[in-house]
Amino acid sequence: xxxxxxxxxxxxxxxxxxxxxxxxxxxxxxxxxxxxxxxxxxxxxxxxxxxxxxxxxxxxxxxxxxxxxxxxxxxxxxxxxxxxxxxxxxxxxxxxxxxxxxxxxxxxxxxxxxxxxxxxxxxxxxxxxxxxxxxxxxxxxxxxxxxxxxxxxxxxxxxxxxxxxxxxxxxxxx
Amino acid sequence: xxxxxxxxxxxxxxxxxxxxxxxxxxxxxxxxxxxxxxxxxxxxxxxxxxxxxxxxxxxxxxxxxxxxxxxxxxxxxxxxxxxxxxxxxxxxxxxxxxxxxxxxxxxxxxxxxxxxxxxxxxxxxxxxxxxxxxxxxxxxxxxxxxxxxxxxxxxxxxxxxxxxxxxxxxxxxxxxxxxxxxxxxxxxxxxxxxxxxxxxxxxxxxxxxxxxxxxxxxxxxxxxxxxxxxxxxxxxxxxxxxxxxxxxxxxxxxxxxxxxxxxxxxxxxxxxxxxxxxxxxxxxxxxxxxxxxxxxxxxxxxxxxxxxxxxxxxxxxxxxxxxxxxxxxxxxxxxxxxxxxxxxxxxxxxxxxxxxxxxxxxxxxxxxxxxxxxxxxxxxxxxxxxxxxxxxxxxxxxxxxxxxxxxxxxxxxxxxxxxxxxxxxxxxxxxxxxxxxxxxxxxxxxxxxxxxxxxxxxxxxxxxxxxxxxxxxxxxxxxxxxxxxxxxxxxxxxxxxxxxxxxxxxxxxxxxxxxxxxxxxxxxxxxxxxxxxxxxxxxxxxxxxxxxxxxxxxxxxxxxxxxxxxxxxxxxxxxxxxxxxxxxxxxxxxxxxxxxxxxxxxxxxxxxxxxxxxxxxxxxx
Numbered sequence: 001x002x003x004x005x006x007x008x009x010x011x012x013x014x015x016x017x018x019x020x021x022x023x024x025x026x027x028x029x030x031x032x033x034x035x036x037x038x039x040x041x042x043x044x045x046x047x048x049x050x051x052x053x054x055x056x057x058x059x060x061x062x063x064x065x066x067x068x069x070x071x072x073x074x075x076x077x078x079x080x081x082x083x084x085x086x087x088x089x090x091x092x093x094x095x096x097x098x099x100x101x102x103x104x105x106x107x108x109x110x111x112x113x114x115x116x117x118x119x120x121x122x123x124x125x126x127x128x129x130x131x132x133x134x135x136x137x138x139x140x141x142x143x144x145x146x147x148x149x150x151x152x153x154x155x156x157x158x159x160x161x162x163x164x165x166x167x168x169x170x171x172x173x174x
Numbered sequence: 175x176x177x178x179x180x181x182x183x184x185x186x187x188x189x190x191x192x193x194x195x196x197x198x199x200x201x202x203x204x205x206x207x208x209x210x211x212x213x214x215x216x217x218x219x220x221x222x223x224x225x226x227x228x229x230x231x232x233x234x235x236x237x238x239x240x241x242x243x244x245x246x247x248x249x250x251x252x253x254x255x256x257x258x259x260x261x262x263x264x265x266x267x268x269x270x271x272x273x274x275x276x277x278x279x280x281x282x283x284x285x286x287x288x289x290x291x292x293x294x295x296x297x298x299x300x301x302x303x304x305x306x307x308x309x310x311x312x313x314x315x316x317x318x319x320x321x322x323x324x325x326x327x328x329x330x331x332x333x334x335x336x337x338x339x340x341x342x343x344x345x346x347x348x349x350x351x352x353x354x355x356x357x358x359x360x361x362x363x364x365x366x367x368x369x370x371x372x373x374x375x376x377x378x379x380x381x382x383x384x385x386x387x388x389x390x391x392x393x394x395x396x397x398x399x400x401x402x403x404x405x406x407x408x409x410x411x412x413x414x415x416x417x418x419x420x421x422x423x424x425x426x427x428x429x430x431x432x433x434x435x436x437x438x439x440x441x442x443x444x445x446x447x448x449x450x451x452x453x454x455x456x457x458x459x460x461x462x463x464x465x466x467x468x469x470x471x472x473x474x475x476x477x478x479x480x481x482x483x484x485x486x487x488x489x490x491x492x493x494x495x496x497x498x499x500x501x502x503x504x505x506x507x508x509x510x511x512x513x514x515x516x517x518x519x520x521x522x523x524x525x526x527x528x529x530x531x532x533x534x535x536x537x538x539x540x541x542x543x544x545x546x547x548x549x550x551x552x553x554x555x556x557x558x559x560x561x562x563x564x565x566x567x568x569x570x571x572x573x574x575x576x577x578x579x580x581x582x583x584x585x586x587x588x589x590x591x592x593x594x595x596x597x598x599x600x601x602x603x604x605x606x607x608x609x610x611x612x613x614x615x616x617x618x619x620x621x622x623x624x625x626x627x628x629x630x631x632x633x634x635x636x637x638x639x640x641x642x643x644x645x646x647x648x649x650x651x652x653x654x655x656x657x658x659x660x661x662x663x664x665x666x667x668x669x670x671x672x673x674x675x676x677x678x679x680x681x682x683x684x685x686x687x688x689x690x691x692x693x694x695x696x697x698x699x700x701x702x703x704x705x706x707x708x709x710x711x712x713x714x715x716x717x718x719x720x721x722x723x724x725x726x727x728x729x730x731x732x733x734x735x736x737x738x739x740x741x742x743x744x745x746x747x748x749x750x751x752x753x754x755x756x757x758x759x760x761x762x763x764x765x766x767x768x769x770x771x772x773x774x775x776x777x778x779x780x781x782x783x784x785x786x787x788x789x790x791x792x793x794x795x
Binding site for chain 2: 137
């Protein structure tokens, strides 16, 4: 998790696209790496718009239709710009029975966006997770890779606050 | 990576490392095992470890007291937690301040700090020793043998706990045929859900013809409520690596993959560090232990698709494709990854292998009942007091798991149901508490052992809503490849949504049952075939709740808000106006000092009034 993305809005689009091309080209002729490459590319660019998918397609010599099919199949891949951080409210069974839905409701109000969307200030993308495996700590939420245990709706402000100033870790695997 | 210079070329090297590590630790008076499982990490155990090490150094105890950060100790409800050995004292809910007190009073003063220990609510007493706490003392740890005991960052510590000795035994003494025979004799069955005998699977892999074969570890633990595999990968990654090398050697595969879900970044990190360590030591790569056998292991990270836990979908995902399942036959052992013979095993299943090789099939089979041999790891979660990870011999009554080890329900609530096996499993009731926990007994009840998630639910749970929850999950995760799963689960979900919103009819229940049976019989892969189970078991054991929803238009647990009716008891209402001021729909009216009333036609059933009222005057029916 060494890469940090600055998204499409940094003004360095050319540089980012070049970096993506470089990443993808390392895997030319290595079948089966498409998903891993997409993870890395999303880590750099923040999301996977068609122009980015096209670069991956060209470099890996895989038809764009296949690349696009994979991107749309997996929930970790996004085709819309994402916030600086990703909040996932876990709605696994344990979190569901321990009140995960009340956290979704509270965050919807606090962030001012529905699940699946990014806040107007671009700080958070708000999602629900199927299960983050923190069932012993239910209800839990995850911001990027940090897990918060036993979350209550009135404790959310305290959790969110530091992330508004955090420039470090971002979403993405590897 | 403290031991990059380590080289293991032969059996004697393992023995030397083991002896060296054991000699190093023999001088310590105490060892403190601090849980570094993902649960405790999110409860800030790193700060506890820092405070612990600092306190030990300040008091000049560094040569007497050893701190080991280990994998999951199990009792997540008490995190951050630690065990002080050789005393066997468990401390939970730790903070940096508490550990300083423990150092002074326990490690210097030799007096247990009882008030930081496990609290038994039934006995209203602190229980310091793990040997007296049912959560610990009813466990038999085989797959989890090293979790909570071994420093997961150190291959040397793993070797000191007989790590890689099973691999040496297989390569030097047993050979392929004997290994397979031993595993078949042990009765070890797949722990990921289907329960297929591992030895038989490996035998098919060994006999399969092909210039290239593969072995895959399925670590795509997607069932909500399950976190066993995560604990093993994070707490004892080398046991999985060792088992995969043994598997590769046995079936004749030189390449292995571990497919880990993207939701588990810590597991990915620790496993990839362990793979690098094993590579550095020569236990992965060329000519392992001088046997002439080469084996390489790679991690593949999923991208958030539940269906990829299905083995053929997983294979497609490793190939970089959409994770859609393939039609079987051909089975993966015939045509799997890149159409080559492929064996796929789950994390927990593999973690059992080195222990069986070292201690023998007979020892392993001495645990368990009938066709369910050995132990099973369960994740206890939901409305249960002692949430966490346990490993029990199969055949233990469910009651013991929930009430004795799990400590019963939280907040003094009554037990209502336990959900076993995630979206493929079923809900069991209080009537089933004496059922034995094994593959056959659970299947007979309509539930399944599944991967091992046990979610306990208290009296405030609506089982119709739970069935709707699982159907929503499955519907969302259905890959869309086959019609019964794609469309059948959608129609089932719509029926359940009608019922929980108060628009259900009696005939909906029959239709739901018919659809459930049809989807189960006709779907293409395991996901669709088992998807109706939560609906079928709740229909079987909680039909009265379905009827209450459709006939009486009531949700007995008051979970389905559309069916709730709020009213104000005029005898209890003081007319303080608090409820009226907090009602978002302005549905509450009344003069100050006079009993208020709720206009049910305006009420949006948010429940604000009930939480605001200080006099318990709001009634929910």
